Each structure stands twice: as structure tokens, then as C-alpha cells.
Amino acid sequence: LYTYAGLQQMVDKYLVKNRITGRIYETPQMAYILIAMCLFDDLRAVKKAYDCFSTFKINLPTPIMAGVRTNIKQFASCVLVDVEDDLDSIFSSIHAVGKYTARRAGIGLNIGRIRPINSPIRGGEVIHTGLIPYLKNFESAVKSTSQNGIRGGSATVHVPFWHYEIEDVIVLKNNAGTDDNRVRKLDYSVQFCKLFYERLIANEDITLFSPHEAKGLYESFGDNKKFEELYVKYENSRTIKMKKKISARKLAEIFARERLETGRIYSMNIDNANQHGSWDTPVYMSNLCQEIIHPTEPISSIGDED
Numbered sequence: 001l002y003t004y005a006g007l008q009q010m011v012d013k014y015l016v017k018n019r020i021t022g023r024i025y026e027t028p029q030m031a032y033i034l035i036a037m038c039l040f041d042d043l044r045a046v047k048k049a050y051d052c053f054s055t056f057k058i059n060l061p062t063p064i065m066a067g068v069r070t071n072i073k074q075f076a077s078c079v080l081v082d083v084e085d086d087l088d089s090i091f092s093s094i095h096a097v098g099k100y101t102a103r104r105a106g107i108g109l110n111i112g113r114i115r116p117i118n119s120p121i122r123g124g125e126v127i128h129t130g131l132i133p134y135l136k137n138f139e140s141a142v143k144s145t146s147q148n149g150i151r152g153g154s155a156t157v158h159v160p161f162w163h164y165e166i167e168d169v170i171v172l173k174n175n176a177g178t179d180d181n182r183v184r185k186l187d188y189s190v191q192f193c194k195l196f197y198e199r200l201i202a203n204e205d206i207t208l209f210s211p212h213e214a215k216g217l218y219e220s221f222g223d224n225k226k227f228e229e230l231y232v233k234y235e236n237s238r239t240i241k242m243k244k245k246i247s248a249r250k251l252a253e254i255f256a257r258e259r260l261e262t263g264r265i266y267s268m269n270i271d272n273a274n275q276h277g278s279w280d281t282p283v284y285m286s287n288l289c290q291e292i293i294h295p296t297e298p299i300s301s302i303g304d305e306d
Contacts, residue, residue: 084298098141106288107155115212116164
């Protein structure tokens with residue numbers, strides 16, 4: 001059933017081979033039967049799976065095609081990595097991103113909890129460097145491994161529309177600016193909700209906050225009622241120091257321009273994802289390709305059992 005080009009792609013990308021010498025250790029038939037044997041215990045299920053795989057009735061993702069019958073045993077095509085606002089979580093997640101890229105998984109990354117530039121750390125003993133230096137670390141982790149020669153590493157970064165640094169994050173992929181203030185090898189997903197669209201339609205302002213200072217705002221993001229109550233409360237608060245108003249239309253225009261020019265800025269409607277998704281527990285992010293939604297907990301260490 002293969003065309004010549006299709007067979008060549010199978011040989012180049014998916015068959016188990018010595019990628020230094022080019023020696024190939026299996027045929028497509030062997031690859032499909034071994035994949036079926038790894039995924040199913042029952043012999044009838046193995047045969048049924050083989051028939052579906054080998055006749056292209058089921059299209060398998062790259063990690064299954066390339067790695068599930070090897071010692072790596074990687075099943076997941078996409079991995080979601082959620083990051084807490086502390087150094088242990090940030091550097092553990094960088095480690096996790098690098099390891100999973102090497103195991104052929106695409107990365108969904110959530111940095112929405114991390115506090116913005118110039119935020120106080122330890123009561124002001126240290127000033128926060130902001131999102132961009134850490135995003136450069138994530139970019140390096142993704143691009144330093146090439147998924148065993150099969151495909152390049154890639155990641156989509158999720159950030160809420162109300163984050164204090166959103167104006168800087170949303171332009172990170174474009175060709176303007178310098179290498180110091182751009183992180184072009186990651187993709188970006190801006191998370192919107194009903195409140196943003198209402199203010200956009202009314203041509204009103206939105207307010208940007210630090211997730212660290214506006215307590216509970218990030219956790220309520222996705223629940224329209226709770227989020228709006230807290231959001232308006234913090235907008236009217238005189239004790240919140242890190243906040244600024246911008247036009248909702250201005251942000252929407254920047255988003256639309258960057259999406260048009262780069263093609264790699266995505267939107268995620270976080271309230272719809274929670275109201276119409278499959279989970280009773282809150283979801284905060286999607287994956288690399290923006291087509292799945294899973295609940296996540298921020299990673300606390302590379303050996304985090306939770």
C-alpha cells in the first residue's frame with residue numbers, strides 16, 4: 001500500500017536503525033507487528049491492531065511509531081508540564097522538558113503562575129528577572145535534543161491574557177527586536193476568557209496583574225463567576241502594587257498581528273475548556289498542538305511522585 005515516497009519516509013523516520021551507519025533492522029511489517037505486540041496482550045487484539053496499523057486505518061503518533069518497541073518505551077506523543085512560581089519547580093520543569101524531548105514527546109508548557117519582572121522575592125531581598133530569561137532556558141532545553149534524530153523538539157508556552165508581562169511575551173516570536181528580548185523557537189498560547197471578550201467588544205480596558213500578588217486569581221481562571229469577582233476586586237484594590245491598565249483592543253490587535261505574521265501564536269479559551277471539557281477538576285493548559293486538555297499539577301522536583 002506504500003508509495004515509494006511513503007516507504008522512504010517510513011525507512012528514514014520510523015524503522016529501528018543505526019542512525020550512524022544507516023543499517024536498518026526491520027521491515028514495515030515487522031515494525032507494525034512489534035508495535036501491536038507492545039500495545040496489546042491478547043493475540044486477537046494484536047492481529048486486529050496490526051491490520052488497522054498496516055492498512056492505515058489507524059494513524060499512529062511519532063513516539064508510538066518510532067519508540068514504543070525499543071528500550072525507550074515512550075507512549076506519549078505530547079507531555080504537559082506545569083510550572084510553579086519557585087526555583088525548584090522552574091528548574092525541575094526545565095529538566096523534565098529536556099528529558100521528554102529526548103524521548104520524542106512534544107511539550108505543552110504552562111508559565112502562567114510565574115511572577116513578572118521586577119517582582120519582589122523574599123520580601124524584596126531580590127528582584128525577579130521576569131519570564132524571558134526562563135523562557136530562554138526552556139528554549140535551550142527543547143532545542144538541545146533532537147528526539148533521537150527523528151524530529152526536532154518543540155513546545156507551546158501558555159500564559160493568561162492578564163499576566164503583567166503579556167505585552168512582552170506576545171511578541172517573542174517575531175523578527176523585530178534582538179536576541180536578548182526575543183525567544184523565537186518556542187510557540188505561544190494566549191489564554192482568554194469571557195471577561196476579555198466583553199471588554200474587547202465594549203472597547204474597554206483590561207488590567208494586568210502579577211499572579212503572585214493577586215492571590216487566587218490564577219486558580220480561579222477558567223471559572224467565569226469566581227474569576228470576574230476577584231478580577232474586579234483587584235482592579236479596585238489600592239493595596240495591589242503590580243498592576244497596569246491597557247486597552248483590550250490594543251492587546252487583541254497585537255495578538256492578531258503576531259498570529260498573522262508568525263502563524264505560531266494560538267488562543268485558548270480557558271473558560272470554554274473548563275465548562276465543556278471532560279474533567280471535573282480545573283484545567284490550566286493544553287498541549288503542543290492545542291488539541292487536548294488535561295488537568296495538571298505543577299512539578300515540584302524531577303522525582304516528584306505526584
